[in-house]
Amino acid sequence: MADLWTSEEIAKATGGSVSAAFAVSGVAFDSREVSDGDLFIAMKGEATDGHRFVDKAFAQGAAGAIVSEAVEYPHVLVADTTRALEALGEASRARMMGKVIGVTGSVGKTGTKEALFQALERSNPGAVHRSVKSYNNHVGVPLSLARMPRGSAFGVFEMGMNHEGELSVLTQMVRPDVAIVTAIAPAHIEFFGTEAAIAQAKAEIFEGLESGGTAIIPYDSPHVETLYAKASAYAERVLTFGLEEGADVRATEAVSASNGGTLVTASLPDAELCFTVAAPGDHWVSNALAVLAAVDAAGGDLAAAGLALAEMPGLPGRGERCILAVEGGQALLIDESYNANPLSMAATLKQLGREEADRRIAVLGAMRELGHLSDDLHAGLAAPLGEGQVDYAILVGEEMAPLASALKGVMAFDHVADAAAATGLLEAEVRAGDAILIKGSNGVGLSRTVAALSARARRKETE
Structure with a gap:
C-alpha cells in the first residue's frame, strides 16, 4: 500500500524544511487520535498549542510531524501549521484524479455524505474517501482532504458554515466536480437573520465547482430559485431533486416498506430505478x-x-434505531441527539407518528442559534408534536419555555432544565411498547440520555 505522504511531498506542499526523511499513512491534529504511522500537525489555537503534545503524539506512534518550532522527532518545519494543513489539503486535492463531491445544507448533510460513501463504495470497494464524523469546518475540511489516499476514485466531503463567506473558502479547497445543497432551514439563523440569507450562503458551495461541474439542488425548497440562480453561474449542469412533479430526479412513487423504510421508484433524466431506502421518513427519501x-x-x-441505500444503517445521533429491553418487553429508541432545527424536528416527529407503538414519547432538547426567532420557532413545534401523535413529551432547556406554554392543556409533558433531569424522568417512565424519539442540539447533551438508557437496557438483558 502506497504511503499517504512522504516528508519530501509534505515539504513541497507546505514550503517547509525536512529534518529527517519519513513517510506517513495518516494525518491528525489531535494527539488523542494519533495512530501508528500518522503525521501529527501541531496546531496553535486560542486555548492550547499542539506543540505541547508532540511527545504524546510520537509515544502513540506518530511517524512525523508538521511544526512551527523545531522538535527532536522527524518533522517538517513551517512558519504556520494552520496554513500548512490547508496547503496539504490543497495538494491532496490537486493530485487526486477521480471525482469529488461536496455536500452542504441546513439539514441532512452528514447523512447524505455517509449515504454517498456507501453508494459509491458498493461498486468501488476501497477506492472511496470521505470526511469522517462532522469534520466540515475550516480545519475539518483540509484535514479530510489531507487524509485522502492518492489513488481514490471518489472523494465525498461535507462542508458546513454558520457565517457568510465560510463556504466560499471551503469550496475553493474542495473544488468539487459535483456540489449538493440538501435543504435550507433556519439553522444558525441567529447569524443570518432570514432563511433567504442562509440560502445565499449555502449557495456559495457552487463557487468552487470544477469546469464542467454539476450542481444539485432541492426542487421542493421555497429557495430553489435562489439556489438555481447561483448554481447556473458556476455549473455546466444543474439538477433538481425532490418529491414534487418537475424535479429532474423525482420519486414518482414512495410507499412504506416492511422494514420501516420506504420503497421508492425514482425517475432520473436518463434512467428509472426502483429501490428501498432503509432509513425511515420522507426526509430520507x-x-x-x-x-x-x-x-x-x-x-x-x-x-x-x-442496493447500498437499502442496507445503510442509521447513524449514531442521526437516526440510529435500537431496541431496548425493558420491563415486560421491548421499546424502540430513535437517536437523533446530535442536532436539531425546526425542519429536522418536524421531519422526525412526523416519522415518529408513523411508528407502530402503544405510546409515543418525544424528548426534545433546545434548538440553538435561532436568535430573535427562537421563541416563535420553539413554540411552533406544538403542531409537529401533534402530527407525530406524541403521547408524552420531555422538553429540555430554558429555550423550550415557549413550547411548554403552548402545550399547556394540550398534551402531557414535563419541562426540565437539562439532560440529566430528562434522563431521570425517562428512565422512570419508559415501558414496553414505547417508541421514544430523542432529539436536540448537540450542546444540550442528550447523547448522554441515549447512552444511559441504552446501558440500563443492556443491564436488564443480562439480569
Missing part, C-alpha cells in the same frame, strides 16, 4: 434522491447505489 443525482452525475453505478 429526499436525501436518497440527492444521492442518486450525485452518483449519476459523477459517473457512478446507480444500481449499486440503490
Whole structure:
C-alpha cells in the first residue's frame, strides 16, 4: 500500500524544511487520535498549542510531524501549521484524479455524505474517501482532504458554515466536480437573520465547482430559485431533486416498506430505478434522491447505489434505531441527539407518528442559534408534536419555555432544565411498547440520555 505522504511531498506542499526523511499513512491534529504511522500537525489555537503534545503524539506512534518550532522527532518545519494543513489539503486535492463531491445544507448533510460513501463504495470497494464524523469546518475540511489516499476514485466531503463567506473558502479547497445543497432551514439563523440569507450562503458551495461541474439542488425548497440562480453561474449542469412533479430526479412513487423504510421508484433524466431506502421518513427519501443525482452525475453505478441505500444503517445521533429491553418487553429508541432545527424536528416527529407503538414519547432538547426567532420557532413545534401523535413529551432547556406554554392543556409533558433531569424522568417512565424519539442540539447533551438508557437496557438483558 502506497504511503499517504512522504516528508519530501509534505515539504513541497507546505514550503517547509525536512529534518529527517519519513513517510506517513495518516494525518491528525489531535494527539488523542494519533495512530501508528500518522503525521501529527501541531496546531496553535486560542486555548492550547499542539506543540505541547508532540511527545504524546510520537509515544502513540506518530511517524512525523508538521511544526512551527523545531522538535527532536522527524518533522517538517513551517512558519504556520494552520496554513500548512490547508496547503496539504490543497495538494491532496490537486493530485487526486477521480471525482469529488461536496455536500452542504441546513439539514441532512452528514447523512447524505455517509449515504454517498456507501453508494459509491458498493461498486468501488476501497477506492472511496470521505470526511469522517462532522469534520466540515475550516480545519475539518483540509484535514479530510489531507487524509485522502492518492489513488481514490471518489472523494465525498461535507462542508458546513454558520457565517457568510465560510463556504466560499471551503469550496475553493474542495473544488468539487459535483456540489449538493440538501435543504435550507433556519439553522444558525441567529447569524443570518432570514432563511433567504442562509440560502445565499449555502449557495456559495457552487463557487468552487470544477469546469464542467454539476450542481444539485432541492426542487421542493421555497429557495430553489435562489439556489438555481447561483448554481447556473458556476455549473455546466444543474439538477433538481425532490418529491414534487418537475424535479429532474423525482420519486414518482414512495410507499412504506416492511422494514420501516420506504420503497421508492425514482425517475432520473436518463434512467428509472426502483429501490428501498432503509432509513425511515420522507426526509430520507429526499436525501436518497440527492444521492442518486450525485452518483449519476459523477459517473457512478446507480444500481449499486440503490442496493447500498437499502442496507445503510442509521447513524449514531442521526437516526440510529435500537431496541431496548425493558420491563415486560421491548421499546424502540430513535437517536437523533446530535442536532436539531425546526425542519429536522418536524421531519422526525412526523416519522415518529408513523411508528407502530402503544405510546409515543418525544424528548426534545433546545434548538440553538435561532436568535430573535427562537421563541416563535420553539413554540411552533406544538403542531409537529401533534402530527407525530406524541403521547408524552420531555422538553429540555430554558429555550423550550415557549413550547411548554403552548402545550399547556394540550398534551402531557414535563419541562426540565437539562439532560440529566430528562434522563431521570425517562428512565422512570419508559415501558414496553414505547417508541421514544430523542432529539436536540448537540450542546444540550442528550447523547448522554441515549447512552444511559441504552446501558440500563443492556443491564436488564443480562439480569
